[in-house]
Amino acid sequence: MAQSGNVTIKGSDTMVILGQRWAEVFMSxxxxxxxQVTGGGSGTGIAALINGTTDIAEASRAMKDSEKTLAAQKRGKHVVEIPVALDGLAVFVSEKNPVSELSLAQLKRIYTGAVKNWKEVGGRDERIILYSRENNSGTYVYFKEHVLENADFFPTAQTLPGTAAVINAVARDARGIGYGGIAYGKGIKHLRVKKDANSSGIEPSMENVVSGSYPVSRYLYWYLAGEPEGNLKKLVDWVMSKDGQGVVENVGYYPLPDDVLARYAARQLTGKKPPKGKKTGGQ
Structure with a gap:
């Protein structure tokens, strides 16, 4: 696909605006x-990569070993994993909500239904309305793994197609709570997140996300079947350059640390495997 001058990118709804902006600048x-950049969710993009219908899968979660094995079997090529940006998974409430911070344990209790009223976590005597992402979303998977510790979401959680939809719902609902990529967090309030009850609340700022002190920081990924060549390699190299990373910051996400970019650059010279995203906030 990429050899003909056309490149297809599919997957994470969290990343779709970033992918589109990269595409616009690169094509110029x-x-x-x-x-061509389309969303649909991380799981949809990964399935498309496995089936050979996209050049790049965008994912806001790490690809599972089982998915990589299936891709290798179907495509006859190993999967190349490239962290392309950093994101803080923000927790949103209405600007009218007096609550300003929650611990990871409180978030788990809220989203699993153990806590149902805002007064239990320092808020008003009102029922908590849960907003969530669909289960094919990498954001959903990441939140379930790293905040809920793989417990199930409470059945009353309303699933919405994309972080923008979650933001809109929370902005209209003073009782609501939602989560999603930091770049979408406009017009609502970001909660500070505490690692535990005795910790200070940490804001999802660039400094805190890059350092890993924000408890729910994560890498955003591109996945490819085999080593990139031609226009595909040119695109990936540009995204991993200072120029490409400047687009990340303009969109509202956080550029990769210099050490990750340096490892990618070194890989191009040595032919070694792609850089692994360091763990930030459990990912």
Whole structure:
């Protein structure tokens, strides 16, 4: 696909705006290349990579070993994992909500239904309305693994297609709570998140996300079947350059630390495997 001058990117709804902006800037610099970017969720993008219907899968969660094995079997190529940006998984409430911080344990109790009223966590005497992402979303998977510790969401949680929809719902609902990528968090309030009851609440700022002190920080990934060549390699190399990373910051996510970019650059010279995203906040 990429050899013909066309590149397809599919997957994470969290990343779709970032992917589209990368595509716009890259195509302006390379008029002979056409890049198509679509969402649908991380799971949808990964399935498309496995089935050979996309060049790049965008994912806001790490690809599972079982998925990588299946892709290798179907495509006859090993999966290349490239962390392309950093994100703080923000927790949103209405600007009218007096609560300003919650611990990871409180968030788990809220989303599993053990806590149902805001007064139990320092808020008003009102029922908590849960907003969540769909289960094919990498954001959903990450939140379930790292906040709920793989417990089930409470059945009353309303699942919505994309972080923008969660933001809109919470903005209209003073009793609501939601979660999603930091770049979408406009017009609502970000809660500070505490690692435990005795810790200070940490804001999802660039400094805190890059350092890993924010408890729910994560890498955003591109996945490819085999080593990139031609226009695909040119695109990946550009995204991993200072120029490409500047787009990340403009969109509202956080650029990769210099050590990750340096490892990618070194890989290009040595032919070694791609850089692994360091663990930040459990991922």
């Amino acid at each position: 610099k390379n008029p002979g290349v056409t890049i």
